[in-house]
Amino acid sequence: xxxxxxxxxxxxxxxxxxxxxxxxxxxxxxxxxxxxxxxxxxxxxxxxxxxxxxxxxxxxxxxxxxxxxxxxxxxxxxxxxxxxxxxxxxxxxxxxxxxxxxxxxxxxxxxxxxxxxxxxxxxxxxxxxxxxxxxxxxxxxxxxxxxxxxxxxxxxxxxxxxxxxxxxxxxxxxxxxxxxxxxxxxxxxxxxxxxxxxxxxxxxxxxxxxxxxxxxxxxxxxx
Amino acid sequence: xxxxxxxxxxxxxxxxxxxxxxxxxxxxxxxxxxxxxxxxxxxxxxxxxxxxxxxxxxxxxxxxxxxxxxxxxxxxxxxxxxxxxxxxxxxxxxxxxxxxxxxxxxxxxxxxxxxxxxxxxxxxxxxxxxxxxxxxxxxxxxxxxxxxxxxxxxxxxxxxxxxxxxxxxxxxxxxxxxxxxxxxxxxxxxxxxxxxxxxxxxxxxxxxxxxxxxxxxxxxxxxxxxxxxxxxxxxxxxxxxxxxxxxxxxxxxxxxxxxxxxxxxxxxxxxxxxxxxxxxxxxxxxxxxxxxxxxxxxxxxxxxxxxxxxxxxxxxxxxxxxxxxxxxxxxxxxxxxxxxxxxxxxxxxxxxxxxxxxxxxxxxxxxxxxxxxxxxxxxxxxxxxxxxxxxxxxxxxxxxxxxxxxxxxxxxxxxxxxxxxxxxxxxxxxxxxxxxxxxxxxxxxxxxxxxxxxxxxxxxxxxxxxxxxxxxxxxxxxxxxxxxxxxxxxxxxxxxxxxxxxxxxxxxxxxxxxxxxxxxxxxxxxxxxxxxxxxxxxxxxxxxxxxxxxxxxxxxxxxxxxxxxxxxxxxxxxxxxxxxxxxxxxxxxxxxxxxxxxxxxxxxxxxxxxxxxxxxxxxxxxxxxxxxxxxxxxxxxxxxxxxxxxxxxxxxxxxxxxxxxxxxxxxxxxxxxxxxxxxxxxxxxxxxxxxxxxxxxxxxxxxxxxxxxxxxxxxxxxxxxxxxxxxx
Numbered sequence: 001x002x003x004x005x006x007x008x009x010x011x012x013x014x015x016x017x018x019x020x021x022x023x024x025x026x027x028x029x030x031x032x033x034x035x036x037x038x039x040x041x042x043x044x045x046x047x048x049x050x051x052x053x054x055x056x057x058x059x060x061x062x063x064x065x066x067x068x069x070x071x072x073x074x075x076x077x078x079x080x081x082x083x084x085x086x087x088x089x090x091x092x093x094x095x096x097x098x099x100x101x102x103x104x105x106x107x108x109x110x111x112x113x114x115x116x117x118x119x120x121x122x123x124x125x126x127x128x129x130x131x132x133x134x135x136x137x138x139x140x141x142x143x144x145x146x147x148x149x150x151x152x153x154x155x156x157x158x159x160x161x162x163x164x165x166x167x168x169x170x171x172x173x174x175x176x177x178x179x180x181x182x183x184x185x186x187x188x189x190x191x192x193x194x195x196x197x198x199x200x201x202x203x204x205x206x207x208x209x210x211x212x213x214x215x216x217x218x219x220x221x222x223x
Numbered sequence: 224x225x226x227x228x229x230x231x232x233x234x235x236x237x238x239x240x241x242x243x244x245x246x247x248x249x250x251x252x253x254x255x256x257x258x259x260x261x262x263x264x265x266x267x268x269x270x271x272x273x274x275x276x277x278x279x280x281x282x283x284x285x286x287x288x289x290x291x292x293x294x295x296x297x298x299x300x301x302x303x304x305x306x307x308x309x310x311x312x313x314x315x316x317x318x319x320x321x322x323x324x325x326x327x328x329x330x331x332x333x334x335x336x337x338x339x340x341x342x343x344x345x346x347x348x349x350x351x352x353x354x355x356x357x358x359x360x361x362x363x364x365x366x367x368x369x370x371x372x373x374x375x376x377x378x379x380x381x382x383x384x385x386x387x388x389x390x391x392x393x394x395x396x397x398x399x400x401x402x403x404x405x406x407x408x409x410x411x412x413x414x415x416x417x418x419x420x421x422x423x424x425x426x427x428x429x430x431x432x433x434x435x436x437x438x439x440x441x442x443x444x445x446x447x448x449x450x451x452x453x454x455x456x457x458x459x460x461x462x463x464x465x466x467x468x469x470x471x472x473x474x475x476x477x478x479x480x481x482x483x484x485x486x487x488x489x490x491x492x493x494x495x496x497x498x499x500x501x502x503x504x505x506x507x508x509x510x511x512x513x514x515x516x517x518x519x520x521x522x523x524x525x526x527x528x529x530x531x532x533x534x535x536x537x538x539x540x541x542x543x544x545x546x547x548x549x550x551x552x553x554x555x556x557x558x559x560x561x562x563x564x565x566x567x568x569x570x571x572x573x574x575x576x577x578x579x580x581x582x583x584x585x586x587x588x589x590x591x592x593x594x595x596x597x598x599x600x601x602x603x604x605x606x607x608x609x610x611x612x613x614x615x616x617x618x619x620x621x622x623x624x625x626x627x628x629x630x631x632x633x634x635x636x637x638x639x640x641x642x643x644x645x646x647x648x649x650x651x652x653x654x655x656x657x658x659x660x661x662x663x664x665x666x667x668x669x670x671x672x673x674x675x676x677x678x679x680x681x682x683x684x685x686x687x688x689x690x691x692x693x694x695x696x697x698x699x700x701x702x703x704x705x706x707x708x709x710x711x712x713x714x715x716x717x718x719x720x721x722x723x724x725x726x727x728x729x730x731x732x733x734x735x736x737x738x739x740x741x742x743x744x745x746x747x748x749x750x751x752x753x754x755x756x757x758x759x760x761x762x763x764x765x766x767x768x769x770x771x772x773x774x775x776x777x778x779x780x781x782x783x784x785x786x787x788x789x790x791x792x793x794x795x796x797x798x799x800x801x802x803x804x805x806x807x808x809x810x811x812x813x814x815x816x817x818x819x820x821x822x823x824x825x826x827x828x829x830x831x832x833x834x835x836x837x838x839x840x841x842x843x844x845x846x847x848x849x850x851x852x853x854x855x856x857x858x859x860x861x862x863x864x865x866x867x868x869x870x871x872x873x874x875x876x877x878x879x880x881x882x883x884x885x886x887x888x889x890x891x892x893x894x895x896x897x898x899x900x901x902x903x904x905x906x907x908x909x910x911x912x913x914x915x916x917x918x919x920x921x922x923x924x925x926x927x928x929x930x931x932x933x934x935x936x937x938x939x940x941x942x943x944x945x946x947x948x949x950x951x
Binding site (some may be wrong): 064 | 244245250253284285287289296297298299300302303304431432435436437438439442443446458459460461462463464465467468470472521522525526527528529530842843856857860870871880898899900901902904905
């Protein structure tokens with residue numbers, strides 16, 4: 001993720017557009033720092049009733065040479081989805097819960113505008129289907145009150161689905177769902193967890209962390 | 224018999240591993256389910272609850288079991304895809320007999336023919352070479368009922384002392400240390416204690432990959448403010464987030480722990496009342512660490528002294544703490560001492576028997592806990608009784624209705640059995656759920672040994688790499704094709720439910736064993752109708768033992784979502800947390816400090832083999848891969864093994880990321896792709912062990928055993944690493 005071009009701001013939980021429909025009060029939260037890279041989410045996504053073996057979640061290594069950090073990415077389900085705005089065929093719809101769907105098969109022309117435009121890099125163009133497919137928040141499950149597959153199985157709670165009250169009771173960190181990409185402001189249904197409140201200061205001098213020298217090689221303290 | 228019946232390529236063509244990619248009947252099958260069966264995952268000691276979907280009498284998928292308290296629906300990738308071992312093209316459907324003229328080297332025969340031949344070979348070999356010349360190797364992928372049955376069958380059915388199990392490659396160092404210091408062998412706590420703790424200390428346990436669900440518990444503790452300390456030669460995914468990382472050299476764990484004990488004593492971060500009232504041997508343990516200063520510890524382990532002090536301070540000053548360890552410290556020729564050095568830290572600070580306090584192993588294999596209690600270890604009778612204890616022998620003889628002299632004495636351990644086969648002392652072998660040619664160290668010797676057997680029968684559901692050497696391969700049952708119980712990492716006894724029947728002419732394992740017992744004219748000891756009868760007998764056999772299941776019923780397990788042993792009576796609630804009130808499982812109630820003095824690994828680096836090798840698991844594979852190397856989506860995660868090495872070492876050796884490297888130990892050499900990562904010590908390389916043939920990491924590993932537990936030293940060997948390809 002291009003950290004430098006992204007500014008994060010925090011917003012109190014529930015201050016964005018109220019959640020409607022059968023989602024109830026539940027929200028989807030990503031905490032990348034907890035990801036263990038096991039790919040249970042990737043495997044389980046394929047098992048969701050309507051996905052038929054196709055996994056729609058992204059799980060990327062950031063820089064395996066340097067770190068075991070991995071990053072899971074579901075669709076952020078923007079309030080005003082860029083993918084839908086740039087779709088020339090009006091193929092991408094948002095339902096009453098605010099869930100942004102995969103492109104409608106009869107309308108999708110496979111142009112990949114959405115793939116290029118999404119600020120989070122979520123949509124996939126599936127060549128053999130000639131259709132854009134993306135995370136639909138397991139709509140067949142969430143519309144019936146079940147958790148999405150990825151957040152059901154995630155062993156480390158890097159992917160989490162529950163109410164704001166449950167989050168406040170169980171978890172630490174600030175929820176972020178408002179983003180600025182240059183001049184574009186994006187508010188998302190899905191939230192991520194940041195350490196502290198307020199905008200993240202990019203370029204500030206970082207204090208030493210052991211992760212910068214895990215084995216004490218640079219100062220010779222490790223042998 | 225001698226070599227493989229046909230070439231490896233022909234064996235693979237007929238029996239796999241092939242990859243299963245899709246549910247039986249395709250994705251449409253989910254629309255017409257016959258039923259959903261609540262059971263447990265088969266792929267590690269956590270035994271996560273899972274719901275299996277059954278359509279057209281095949282397991283076609285899963286659904287999270289949100290209500291099961293341990294994992295609440297969570298699963299790792301193995302659990303998600305476990306259903307793909309079903310309706311698999313490689314599934315064995317018949318009893319098979321070695322026949323080099325048949326496709327794949329084996330031909331189907333009748334059960335009568337097969338079992339008569341096994342019985343005949345057992346009796347022939349025993350008549351010619353003595354009762355112990357026929358050995359049994361069992362596995363803890365088996366339920367409690369089948370583990371119990373295999374122990375009884377080896378002793379009373381066959382009459383051999385030489386029975387051991389593949390838990391010998393997994394939990395035995397922890398088991399021995401727990402019995403020695405604490406008086407019983409079970410996790411000290413249910414996992415519900417982890418979120419209550421103030422410091423989590425992970426020693427040699429890659430929880431993110433080997434017990435992924437445990438990471439959620441650790442984060443719960445951290446959300447409450449707990450600190451995380453991780454000791455590992457690699458920055459594993461959980462280690463990445465640690466507060467203190469101790470990147471120690473392989474094989475130096477007890478040096479780290481004795482240094483920490485030294486610091487605790489020096490700074491007086493001790494619980495003097497606990498030591499005085501609930502332990503013995505502190506003075507001897509303290510004397511043993513008198514010279515283990517931080518400077519000494521740093522020199523031996525390679526960890527900066529300041530970090531060792533930070534870890535000691537967290538452990539010593541926080542009110543509660545849990546130390547979790549696993550194969551990293553246990554798979555060593557001093558595995559027992561490593562575990563004892565951890566237990567000493569818990570005893571010194573009074574971190575036992577209270578909420579959020581404990582020192583425990585994270586059991587690795589499916590039924591790693593239950594399978595080590597019910598008597599299919601060479602030195603053990605049911606209830607975790609000592610086979611050399613006359614009272615235990617007399618009690619078990621009374622349960623079995625046999626003469627006490629009919630129960631053989633202590634036999635050889637798994638690796639010792641394989642070496643006795645290699646020497647020609649053991650001539651016959653029956654194995655079940657054990658793939659030694661992949662899982663034992665020094666693969667070359669294991670393969671040679673199996674080739675020297677006069678008779679080998681393997682019971683399995685797939686043609687494992689070891690079964691290829693067999694005279695007879697009997698098609699047994701998968702986890703989901705039988706019912707019974709299993710005991711989880713927490714000591715929670717859970718119920719495994721049958722989702723479907725074995726396919727073709729395959730039979731449930733206990734039915735094969737019962738039939739064989741009758742053919743050996745020992746049917747009178749094996750008069751049971753099914754696993755429920757076996758469990759009832761196990762309850763009686765365990766009553767009063769260290770692992771007491773007497774009060775556990777299948778009904779209670781289902782009603783209570785598992786019951787924690789010890790549970791001596793039906794009105795006993797079970798025991799999620801051990802040692803409450805500082806009462807340990809000895810007659811005097813006191814835990815035993817053990818004096819630990821660091822000693823080096825069996826093999827150390829030198830000019831010829833200058834780099835440490837350590838081996839372990841990856842999240843997408845399970846044990847020797849017999850099941851998981853047949854599941855397409857799991858193989859896609861990591862199709863081949865690799866060799867992790869630090870950029871500094873790679874640069875020094877002229878190795879680039881992804882290029883093949885030759886890794887050579889005193890046993891053998893293998894070629895594997897380099898993975899250049901800064902997350903491993905520069906003096907150490909890592910190779911995962913789940914693969915077979917020329918991809919087997921155990922080609923390189925050392926057969927050195929811990930003198931007490933007889934676990935092999937998988938975690939430490941000396942190797943040479945070379946770039947291959949162009950001349951340099």
